[in-house]
Amino acid sequence: MGDLLAPADTFEVLLGNEAIARGSLEAGLNVAAAYPGTPSTEIGEALSKVAKKLGIYFEWSVNEKVATEVAMGAAWSGLRSLTMMKHVGFNVATDAIFTLAYAGIAGAMVIVSADDPHAHSSQNEQDNRHYSEAIGLPMLEPSNSQEAKDLIKEAFGISDRFKVPILIRTTTRISHQRTPVKLGEITAGPGKGKFAPKEPDRYLQVGAIARKHHSELLRKLKEIQMNVSPRFYKIEGSPDSDFGILTSGVAYSYAKEAVKLANLNAKILKLTMTYPLPEKVIGDFLSSVTTAFVVEELDPYLELRAKAVAKDYAPDVRILGKLTGHMPRVGEYTMRTVLEGLSKATGIASPIDFAKIDERSSKVLSKVPPRPPVLCPACPHRSAGYALRRAAGGAAFIGDIGCYALLFEKPFRVEQVTHAMGSSIGIGNGISLATGEDVVALIGDSTFFHAGIPALINAVHNKRKMTVMIMDNKITAMTGHQPHPGSDFNAMGEKAPAVDIEDVVRSIGVDYVKVVDPYNHAEMEKTIREALKRDGVSVIISRRECALLTVRRLRREGRVGEPYIVDPDKCTYCRVCMNTFACPAFVDTGSIVEIDPTICFGCGACTQVCPYDAIIPQKGSLNWREQGIGV
Ligand code: SF4
Numbered sequence: 001m002g003d004l005l006a007p008a009d010t011f012e013v014l015l016g017n018e019a020i021a022r023g024s025l026e027a028g029l030n031v032a033a034a035y036p037g038t039p040s041t042e043i044g045e046a047l048s049k050v051a052k053k054l055g056i057y058f059e060w061s062v063n064e065k066v067a068t069e070v071a072m073g074a075a076w077s078g079l080r081s082l083t084m085m086k087h088v089g090f091n092v093a094t095d096a097i098f099t100l101a102y103a104g105i106a107g108a109m110v111i112v113s114a115d116d117p118h119a120h121s122s123q124n125e126q127d128n129r130h131y132s133e134a135i136g137l138p139m140l141e142p143s144n145s146q147e148a149k150d151l152i153k154e155a156f157g158i159s160d161r162f163k164v165p166i167l168i169r170t171t172t173r174i175s176h177q178r179t180p181v182k183l184g185e186i187t188a189g190p191g192k193g194k195f196a197p198k199e200p201d202r203y204l205q206v207g208a209i210a211r212k213h214h215s216e217l218l219r220k221l222k223e224i225q226m227n228v229s230p231r232f233y234k235i236e237g238s239p240d241s242d243f244g245i246l247t248s249g250v251a252y253s254y255a256k257e258a259v260k261l262a263n264l265n266a267k268i269l270k271l272t273m274t275y276p277l278p279e280k281v282i283g284d285f286l287s288s289v290t291t292a293f294v295v296e297e298l299d300p301y302l303e304l305r306a307k308a309v310a311k312d313y314a315p316d317v318r319i320l321g322k323l324t325g326h327m328p329r330v331g332e333y334t335m336r337t338v339l340e341g342l343s344k345a346t347g348i349a350s351p352i353d354f355a356k357i358d359e360r361s362s363k364v365l366s367k368v369p370p371r372p373p374v375l376c377p378a379c380p381h382r383s384a385g386y387a388l389r390r391a392a393g394g395a396a397f398i399g400d401i402g403c404y405a406l407l408f409e410k411p412f413r414v415e416q417v418t419h420a421m422g423s424s425i426g427i428g429n430g431i432s433l434a435t436g437e438d439v440v441a442l443i444g445d446s447t448f449f450h451a452g453i454p455a456l457i458n459a460v461h462n463k464r465k466m467t468v469m470i471m472d473n474k475i476t477a478m479t480g481h482q483p484h485p486g487s488d489f490n491a492m493g494e495k496a497p498a499v500d501i502e503d504v505v506r507s508i509g510v511d512y513v514k515v516v517d518p519y520n521h522a523e524m525e526k527t528i529r530e531a532l533k534r535d536g537v538s539v540i541i542s543r544r545e546c547a548l549l550t551v552r553r554l555r556r557e558g559r560v561g562e563p564y565i566v567d568p569d570k571c572t573y574c575r576v577c578m579n580t581f582a583c584p585a586f587v588d589t590g591s592i593v594e595i596d597p598t599i600c601f602g603c604g605a606c607t608q609v610c611p612y613d614a615i616i617p618q619k620g621s622l623n624w625r626e627q628g629i630g631v
């Protein structure tokens, strides 16, 4: 991690997300709130580490909507606030953001949406640029870490001047690139706000008031389009070329490199404020070329708008991009994608022989064993999945967003659905209603707090028959161990009241609530069978802390035991352990199964799986369950 508090006028190598955090500190941040989600998480991680020292406030909120509302409340009280989320998290927040654009703000507020082209760690590739126009949210798109930092400062300035929230839209390659950034002065600090609306109806959005504020927003957007947007562009390359490239964000870097490599006579218009767009800038650019090639990831957002502008400014210009089949709409771009598109558009040969590279890499790849994502050694979800497979084999398994989504893999196959945060219980409601058959909804602890509770209320009130398993590993594990409302500490490392999941579930009216250590396979199987027999909603809380946290703590305490071993005299090579439990530490030697001591954490959970008691502790090995470790 880069030093977020390094002095001004020095260079620091920063992740794009750290640069955003630093930029917000330079812009005078007072309050930030977020829900973790890749690729946005490191912004909050970075702020959480310096918040106390600077006297600013940072929280991991229960979900993105609440995070937005926390930031809104602070901005309505005159402070400078920030909220950030992954692209699908933005969907959760939009109920608040659409109306926020009408309401405006008293201080200044910036919203970061980190999109994930290629769906590297997401369930879709949605392009959140569309939201900016739908909501009326001015949008800036950085193309590297330096710009990410600088644009956050610009965004706060524009927000303060026009009293509207500003959207910074990044993509994975901006969020996760690490490049040198020249730093400015930190001005962030504690801020005491005052909620004193200048007009009595400022924050009352209803009927005629909402219409009045809608008109006001449109006026502000027009002014930003006329006076601010034209500041945020640059034109590079050969000024006299009649071949133009229109681009923004990280795609600009690929386009620039591709033009250089292909030695192409072209000029590039890089747009940085991509809503509202500087129409005259685009129109003049299109008028100066015969062909415009649009380079942008995901949807043809710029391409469609360039076509609309061309109608008035340059009706004869050829606009090439996704709609003409020159560039793909699916997946992430690379410099290769752009070079191949340029070859199609101009007929020039690519300077790189990609077919040869493909041939060579496929030869290498054919020798590399496939490495699908797997649950960690000692992961409590593995034990829960093992028990579910054995005790509820015929049920419909509706999963959710979290590490346990990996239970869709063999040998478990107890996750048939992964959809949206909190959806497992809601979808389970529908499947139970439609089929009357056994339904098991799996949901993580953080996801339960985020969006699972209303669906559980729905299930109870509507008399559904279903079993909910809350996979409580006591942390938001998948995004890097952020606290959630069930944790007894907060994002700034202070003690905080923990909200008890069991109490929440009981208060909703669920009679059957059992807390089980998933490492106790027999108890877990018995509980699952019992729960499935119940009428109404039954809830099993599978509680054991994330194995990575346990291992770290044991290491700190100097208590790590020896890895487990397989007794070669007892192992019959039945492969039951491999075929039903699949800990990544298991090694199939072809004659027996062994345990790789460099991978095994020594939890002892697998000892219950072997029918021949061949998996045994070494002297000094800890059995986590018997010693009460991690529960
Ligand atoms: S289940 Fe036991 S006996 Fe069978 S292969 Fe694994 S360690 Fe050997």
Ligand code: SF4
Pocket: 377, 378, 563, 564, 583, 584, 585, 586, 595, 599, 600, 601, 602, 603, 604, 605, 606, 607
């Ligand atoms: S003890 Fe068994 S389950 Fe635990 S990490 Fe080692 S091999 Fe995996």
